[in-house]
Amino acid sequence: MYSILFMRTAEVPDGPSPADLTARARIREVAIECFAEEGFGVPMRTIAARAEVSLGLITHHFGSKAALRTECDAEVLRRYHALKTEAIADPSAYLLARLTAPGTAVSILVYILRAIHAGGRPARIFLESLVEHARDVMAESVASGLVRASRDEEARLRYLTYQAMGALLVQFLTTPELTPDEFVASLRDGRSDTILPVLELYTEGLLTSRAMLDDYVSYLWEPPSASADPDPAPAPAPERTAPSAPPPPTA
Amino acid sequence: MYSILFMRTAEVPDGPSPADLTARARIREVAIECFAEEGFGVPMRTIAARAEVSLGLITHHFGSKAALRTECDAEVLRRYHALKTEAIADPSAYLLARLTAPGTAVSILVYILRAIHAGGRPARIFLESLVEHARDVMAESVASGLVRASRDEEARLRYLTYQAMGALLVQFLTTPELTPDEFVASLRDGRSDTILPVLELYTEGLLTSRAMLDDYVSYLWEPPSASADPDPAPAPAPERTAPSAPPPPTA
DNA sequence: CAGGATGCTATACACGTGATCAGTCAGCCG
DNA sequence: CGGCTGACTGATCACGTGTATAGCATCCTG
Structure with a gap:
């Protein structure tokens, strides 16, 4: 019944078979794994070794390490979107639940975590996708009456996403001895003592x-010192979509 | 009135004066700044340049980069605790509020963020300190009736801390173009659209x-299949202090 | 005034990294 | 067959990094 929070495992189509695959694709696959397992600082020689190719071949195919990462990012994003659209077909699916299912999905989740960890524009892109997904789920949940409406859905969406991924990231960073699989396994079992606090909150x-x-x-709707002295009172700044008319408090 | 969440700025005693200071201390100060600004990957030569000393002097005084970082960690932790105890004297102070006050505190906050970002044991230590502080504040808030009691205070504490710091970290990582000062400034102005979602939630x-x-x-208190088959049902696992007797639902 | 300890510098070393390049081999087309 | 294209390799380069070492200056002390 708490299916919105966590969910039975689900079979996720594994990526292309490990070996017999064009070398280029094989490198990409191995790179995704390596990036997920060791972060983007992993030496290209490690990737080369695990893909059973020479170092030179990687640069031959991808040009540079940055380009390789870009391609991996795109691929992971593509698979994430696949999972996402597949999830909307299958009802009662929540992102984290699906992502923590065993299979290739763990690479996806951990890769995204790594991407956020690395920061910069790629992090923003992945986060944007997460917010986008959350938007759909949230809208649905609000419509069905499961979740309260917010005075500023967009801000809440963003905050909840940052919060959830941030907590995940912190948990991930503080347990570097765990492999990606062990990490998501530790998430799947409620062993992490987060379910109760989340449900309470x-x-x-x-x-x-x-x-x-x-x-x-009320302060937002009529800021105090409307005249001069703009310093102590930060502008109400309804920059984004202005908060919709406050719904009845307990609605 | 929302002083628990954010607060007027407060004068925080600046660290020792920038220049005229024993070289060793100066190096440490500069290192803390550099680590906060550029992360722990910053070259020692950069630190040396900004401290106006030679590279060799750093290793002469500290032995290695790791040792230098250890000392910086200790110093930041020390100052954090100073801020913390100072905060309990001054009522109505919440950690983030005090840390976002302009002054040396910004280095502290960003340094802690960087430490968490770097992961590993140092991250755990800093997080433990944060949880510890939150424990005091939370106990006080629960006692004063401001905050609801939880069925498992410890788990809630940990989760809220991870969440808050995680959100902060994500926000920090996605805006790498901001200097530490600009970053905390962006936090101080409610410009980040987080106050409303937080208050709502x-x-x-x-x-x-x-x-x-x-x-x-109820599932926690009487797990379903009490007999065999321990697999599908994760053990209730009251490992830590068993959740106190569930308080009246709406209390 | 030695003489030694201490603060400090400059240079050099060792190592890991990503990139480069000449060269080999297989397959395919004319 | 001749020749060309593309996958692929191994060795090498260039560079940034932390660390080690030798030397110099300064200052206190006996």
Whole structure:
């Protein structure tokens, strides 16, 4: 019943068979694995060895390490989107649940974690995809009445995504001795003591009083010092889609 | 009034004056800055240049780069604890608020972020300190009735900390063009659109129904297949301090 | 005034890294 | 067959890095 949070495992189509594959593709596959396992700092010689090709062949095919990574990024993103669209067909699927299913998906998840870890533009791209997916799931959940509406869906989406992936990343970084498979396994078993806090927070919140929220919302709608002195009061800044009219507080 | 979440700036005692300082200390100071600004991959030659000493002097004083980092870690932790104890004297202080105050504190915050980013044991140590602090604040907040009690305070503490720091880390990693000062500045202005989602989540939660939480709690207290077949049902595992008796649902 | 310890510098070394390049081999087309 | 194209290899280069070493200056001390 908590299927939105975690879910039975599901068979995910494995990537192309390991060996007998054009060398170029084989390098790409191995590179994705290596990047996921050891991070983007992994020496190209390691990739070459595991793909059973020479170092030169990698540069011959991809030109540079950066280009290789770009191609791996694209491929992972492609597979992620495949998983995603496959998930909307199969109801009651939540991203993390599907990603933690055993199979090639673990490489995808850990690779994305690594990409976020490496930061920069690639991180933004992956995060954007995650937000995008969350948007669909959230809209559906709100429509079905499972989840409360927010005064600013977009901000909440972004924050929840950053939060969830961030927690995952921290957990990942603090257990470097785990292989990717062991890591997602440790996620799959509720062994990580996160289910209860999440359910509590999502169900009951944290604060006992509505005062802070109500104050802030009313402050957003009519900022105090409307005249001069713009310094102490940060502008309300409804830059993005202005928060929709506040719904009835308990709706 | 939302002082628990964010707070006016506060004067934080700056570290020792920049120049006229024993070379060893100067190197340490500069190293902390460099590590915060560029990460631990920064070349020692950069540190040497900014500290206006030769490269050899660093190894002469510290022996190795790892040792230098260890010392910086210790120093940052020391200052963090200083800030922390100072904060408990001054009421209504929340960690992030104090850390985002301008001054040397920004180096502390960003350094901790970098340490978590680098992972491994140092990351665990810093996170443990953060959890420790959160424990005090949380206990106080629960006692004063501001925050709901949890069925497993320790798990909630850990999860909230990972979440908060993780979100911060993700935000930090996706804006590598910002200097540490600019980064914390962007946090200080509510410009990051996180206040509203946080307040909503903390006040109203996310889910409209208590079913998931109640189901899970009752499941925790009497796991289904109590006989054999330990596989599909992860052990209730009250490893840590067993969750206290479930408080009245809405308390 | 020795003389030694200490703070400090400059140079050189060792190593791992990604990139480069000449060259070999297989397959295929004319 | 002749010749060309492309996959592929091994050796080599160029470079940035942390570390080690030798030497110099300064200052305190006996």
